Ligand code: ADP
Ligand code: ASP
């Protein structure tokens with residue numbers, strides 16, 4: 236007997252028919268003698284619909300109220316799945332995050348999980364129940380509902396798996412694993428049987444939405460065996476086969492087998508902000524980015540230009556969702572920091588190549604830049620880590636860049 240967490244995404248929960256299939260699959264695992272906790276997302280399109288309603292009331296909705304609204308989609312899902320399981324004769328119980336002590340900070344719309352109380356979950360499991368917990372949400376110390384950011388049910392699932400010390404966390408989704416890049420953009424992308432945790436973390440944090448990056452952080456920090464697999468197969472397929480399918484996130488590097496580049500990630504919705512003509516003196520970066528951080532805006536790439544006549548330009552990127560807020564913050568401090576002008580570009584995207592093999596191979600950056608140059612794509616910003624190279628480019632070339640790089644690094648080949 237093992238203790239398993241299943242997570243089902245929006246498409247997997249997309250209709251009552253699909254939810255019935257999820258129930259059959261979960262029941263199959265339970266019948267095989269496993270204890271199962273299920274973390275579903277809202278039905279596909281539902282979170283967008285809810286956020287759209289909020290925006291009809293207020294252009295930039297208050298984040299606390301937005302979370303109150305956006306979190307309800309998952310509440311419907313857990314209840315429907317519980318009914319689906321009961322109809323199959325299973326004992327099942329659904330909970331919202333707060334009912335099983337999922338505590339978060341108060342960063343509404345992008346909260347972080349701080350702790351989970353496993354007592355109620357464990358008690359139910361020990362009574363033979365299947366426990367179904369809303370993804371995407373928890374409560375802060377004042378009991379305000381907070382959501383974990385788009386795609387946050389992945390993080391709920393892995394965090395719950397860590398808290399209850401599950402043997403495995405299975406992320407069921409609408410593709411059959413992690414691919415060399417988004418298979419919806421590059422048709423000859425290949426499924427990876429395993430991917431190292433570090434590579435998965437880079438891919439996810441650079442935009443591969445197959446897993447929310449915080450879920451990968453949890454998997455790494457708590458060593459949760461995590462697998463990404465399809466929810467669209469026959470729910471009654473042999474369990475042994477299903478258990479080996481998809482992509483396993485591994486904690487070991489196999490240098491012999493390792494390709495230099497494992498995957499390509501991209502993120503369309505970036506925005507670039509440049510603060511022009513600020514006096515170049517100690518503290519510039521701090522005075523610009525300090526208030527941005529206080530407003531809970533994550534900054535990604537950063538460049539400070541060479542100073543000319545004691546003045547410099549300072550450029551950074553944020554998620555396009557945060558652009559309006561970031562510009563607001565900068566307009567307020569513009570006088571204090573002595574900036575001449577603040578300009579922005581919301582039509583930029585980033586593309587990243589990722590692979591642990593970069594540690595032992597040179598020339599990857601050169602090959603990436605050469606490939607983009609051949610396609611006539613101008614690079615606006617560059618950032619690197621030990622296992623990743625990211626470029627910021629004009630949004631309209633993003634898919635072209637991904638396809639060209641996928642081919643140049645021969646990711647379509649075994
Ligand atoms: P869910 O609703 O199950 O959470 P998501 O839409 O959040 O599903 O994530 C799955 C999607 O991620 C896939 O449909 C695919 O288009 C996209 N995706 C992006 N990059 C990758 C990748 N490298 N491998 C697989 N899928 C990817
Ligand atoms: N329902 C939420 C979203 O659409 C969370 C998730 O699906 O993971 O972002």
Ligand code: MG
Nearest residue numbers: 244386444445
């Ligand atoms: Mg998702």
